[in-house]
Amino acid sequence: MWLTWRAAVQRALYGPDGFYLRERPAGHFRTSVHAGPAFAGAVLRLLRRTDASLGRPPAIDLVDLGSGDGLLASRVLAAAPPDLAERLRVTAVDLSSRPAGVDPRVTWAAELPERVTGLVFANEWLDDIPLDVAELTPSGPRLVLVDPSTGDERPGPEPEPGDLAWLERWWPLRHPGERAEIGRPRDEAWAGVIGRLVRGTAVTADYAHRAGHRPPFGTLTGFRGGAVVPAVPDGSCDITAHVALDACAAAGERAGATETRLTTQREALRELGVTGARPPLALAGTDPAEYVRALGRASQEAELIDPAGLGDFGWLAQLRL
Known part of the structure; x- marks a missing residue:
């Protein structure tokens, strides 16, 4: 059976008995969240900045999008000061079932809330949204078809006009x-996030x-x-592809984002106090x-901002105020 890469990966990751419905990410790859509590501390500082910019509303959201094992949401909630924790609504969004040990104050959901006032944080979420692959042939761009059982490929039809x-x-x-890798599905997914962000x-x-x-x-990896x-x-296995974050940024602006910053994780975390200083x-x-x-904290921080590793990740921050 020959499928487009988007259809094949959708089935492999999210279909019946798909990889992400039966596996936890921590068992297969290391993310910034699993490098240690320093990452959650930086997200908490970002949440507090957002809270202050909104005038400290009676209720504020933290949405951990693509939560996996819920570790980020739980750590941020556990570290939040009482004045913030009592106003905080924490939602972990993931298609997998709720893991054991997640803080009971965390709501587990399969979809983003309809309206969000606060912070949405998506760590390594967009790279797992399936997309099509195109290759330039003498006859023009053609979709690449794949045999899901072997990974063998062959050329397919021309991409649709929107993808071209x-x-x-x-x-x-x-x-x-x-x-x-045609990133339009990721643009649309990110625009959907911005569309639900009230403030x-x-x-x-x-x-990226x-x-x-x-x-x-x-x-593709x-x-x-x-x-x-x-x-x-x-x-x-997990199937990922890097993200055209500049295209996602443009989609977010079309969806209503009023301010955009596109940088590296190293620069973003350093601004949030993650320095790796011994x-x-x-x-x-x-x-x-x-x-x-x-010394342990410094080691965690150094890993998060390593320009040859996690520090080279792209960070896209968009505001709607």
């Missing part, structure tokens, strides 16, 4: 053999690239058991236990 327009605007193919901030952090620096042969594996959409050595002599704790 997206390619020309965001990822033009100029030489036969070049490939692009506040929406952030998505992900593997921008116009002028697209990879010529695409980024498989992950299983902590290792990179061939991207075979048979349901046995504690002074003198602390080891006066308070050895605190020195060890501070």
Whole structure:
């Protein structure tokens, strides 16, 4: 059976017994959330900034979009000061079932709330939204078809007009053999997030690239058991592709975002106080236990802002105030 990559990945990840309906991400790949509590601390600081910008309303939302195991939502709620925690409505959005151990104050949902006032945070969510792959042939762009059981490919039909327009605007193919991942479904998904944001901030952090620096042969990748594996959409592994975050930003602005910032995770987290600075050595002599704790925090932070690793992630923050 030959399918488009979008259809094949949709079935492999989210169909009956799909990868994400039976697996937890932490068992297969490491995200910023799992690097330690420092990431949740930064999200909490961002939430507090959002709360202040909204005038500290009687109720404020935190939506953890693509929550996976609910760890980020639980950590932020646990660390929130009492004056914020008592006003905080926390929703973890994921298609999988609610894991054991998630803070009972966290609402588990399959969809984003209809109206959000506060902060939506999507960590490595967009890269798992399935999309089609196009390749430039002597006859023009053609969709790439895949055999889900083997990963074998062959050329298919021409993309529909909307996808051709997206390619020309965001990822033009100029030489036969070049490939692009058509990000229109991700643009639409992100626009849907902004459309439900009444007031506040929406952030998505992900593997990303921008116009002028697209990879010529695409980024489809498989992950299983902590290792990179061939991207075979048979349901046995996660299938991801990097995100054209600049296209998502434009879609968010069309959906009503009033302010946009597109940067790297390194720069965004440094502005939120994540520096990776080691504690002074003198602390080891006066308070050895605190020195060890501070050293651990510094190590977590350094991993989050490493420019050769998690720090190179794209961060798109859009406001609607």
